[in-house]
Amino acid sequence: MRLERCGPGDVAAVAAFLSEVDLTSSGLDAPGVRLWFARDEQGAVVGSTGYEVSGDGRHALIRSVAVNPAQRSRGRGSALARFALYRAAAEGATTAWLFSRRSGPFWQSLAFEPADRHDLAHVLGETHQVRLFRSSGQLDRETAWRRTLTDDGVR
Numbered sequence: 001m002r003l004e005r006c007g008p009g010d011v012a013a014v015a016a017f018l019s020e021v022d023l024t025s026s027g028l029d030a031p032g033v034r035l036w037f038a039r040d041e042q043g044a045v046v047g048s049t050g051y052e053v054s055g056d057g058r059h060a061l062i063r064s065v066a067v068n069p070a071q072r073s074r075g076r077g078s079a080l081a082r083f084a085l086y087r088a089a090a091e092g093a094t095t096a097w098l099f100s101r102r103s104g105p106f107w108q109s110l111a112f113e114p115a116d117r118h119d120l121a122h123v124l125g126e127t128h129q130v131r132l133f134r135s136s137g138q139l140d141r142e143t144a145w146r147r148t149l150t151d152d153g154v155r
């Protein structure tokens, strides 16, 4: 997948894609959100990946990792996740976190381990996704994951 950085003119298309795959689609243009996406030959969005960083830059909240259902199980999701991990590490993050209720085995294959959602919310409290999940009550229903980032981002 060839990734493009999501700019203001792309937000609506990426938000529509994220809604289709049942991920949070708000706040994509919030400060601190880094987001990339891929299109197919017809121009439809078929993949996305990104993260938000904590104020001190040490923690990254991976979000919006998704693949069009028709293109899954071919390694694309792992490649998209690794891209976000690599970029977050290159930016200086030393720990990656995420919320995922349904895709735990996928994230475990990328060295994520179960984490306390309140620890996540503490270190990444300023991010759009944590503020949204706190205000909506979704935080208490979420499953959190974390992993250390090495200098090369991923293993």
Ligand SMILES: CC(C)(COP(=O)(O)OP(=O)(O)OC[C@H]1O[C@@H](n2cnc3c(N)ncnc32)[C@H](O)[C@@H]1OP(=O)(O)O)[C@@H](O)C(=O)NCCC(=O)NCCS
Binding pocket: 021, 023, 062, 063, 064, 065, 066, 067, 068, 071, 072, 073, 074, 075, 076, 077, 078, 079, 098, 099, 100, 102, 103, 104, 105, 106
């Ligand atoms: C999670 C997701 C990105 C994986 O994309 P993908 O292109 O299929 O990923 P890969 O091909 O690299 O890896 C697939 C493997 O991950 C594991 N996996 C992925 N999703 C899984 C799930 N929900 N439950 C259990 N295992 C899962 C499986 O081992 C799978 O292997 P299989 O296809 O042989 O069964 C994709 O399923 C998706 O877009 N899901 C909806 C959005 C989402 O939940 N994103 C994560 C939260 S940010």
